[in-house]
Amino acid sequence: MGRVTADIAVSLDLVATGHDQSEEHPFGPHVGHRLHTWMFDHADDSPDEIAAILGARAYVMGRNMFDPHRGDWVSEWQGWWGPEPPYHAPVFVLCSRPREPLEMQGGTTFHFVTEGPEQALALAREAAGDGDVSIAGGPTTLDAYLAAGAVDELRLHVVPFTVGEGLRVFDRVPDLAMVPVAARTTPHVTHLTYRRA
């Protein structure tokens, strides 16, 4: 069986997304795109880390990572990533309202799971076979899996500025212990890898 990994980009003060998410501002207007410029503007600095993010064979994400809307589904919304999302694998979206699976180009199919995090992970494990499952975020979803002791390898990508507001990783996980196994920095991002204790 593969591992459960998780990648998340955070500010120096551990913010993974700002308030006031909207279709125009996936991470809120204050945070903007600043947590992810290292992946796009400076991709040559972090080729291995970027490849690892997309190396899983199934993904789990929270609804807010898929969708800026709340409540009932807006049926035309197909995620932030255009017709061919970068996952190229099944993606299990945690949500409270049922929705039919959404098949995109390039092998990504979004499955909408209303039975909770444990069931979403079980479905993702089954879909991944002997490959890894990745918890793709956001911070609330990641913390739920950290609290359950389900994450084998956590990869934090720390961007060197503070935000001062928003949703942080670890805020819902007091008394978590992990083992650091790697740390590497570029001028734009610091990559920290932790394993389950």
Next chain:
Amino acid sequence: MGRVTADIAVSLDLVATGHDQSEEHPFGPHVGHRLHTWMFDHADDSPDEIAAILGARAYVMGRNMFDPHRGDWVSEWQGWWGPEPPYHAPVFVLCSRPREPLEMQGGTTFHFVTEGPEQALALAREAAGDGDVSIAGGPTTLDAYLAAGAVDELRLHVVPFTVGEGLRVFDRVPDLAMVPVAARTTPHVTHLTYRRA
């Protein structure tokens, strides 16, 4: 003129000290000594980082880093470090009540500064000559100097557990930008060095 450096040990969720500090529990009963075991029980893993902490020629610290008491001075209190503190240099303690300088063995003299952080740093710079001044903590004091743009090099020592309560670094410094220059991990602590942007 030397640089202004700062060293601080923090948990994975950036807590530098817990609540309910007392003479028995310098970092509060919940945090205990866990943020500093890497310096004592695993010193062989981090010799350069530990040497760098004590390489400054003058120090600045907040009163709570010197003293578990609040309000008026308890005159017999001479700091946490016994008759010969590890600083071997002048230490400027930010406080609101005057007190005569306290000369300890081995070259450490505590000077009590009531005129605020800017004056404490000016006095420390003068005492350090062309050597470095180190901001020794705690988190409130460090944040004040980060907010003032006074810290040339920040060295975070991240211990791999979460605390869930206490005082965090960066909470009083929104919109700080820094440049990461080094990252290294041991099984017990991750050392991250940042320079002023």
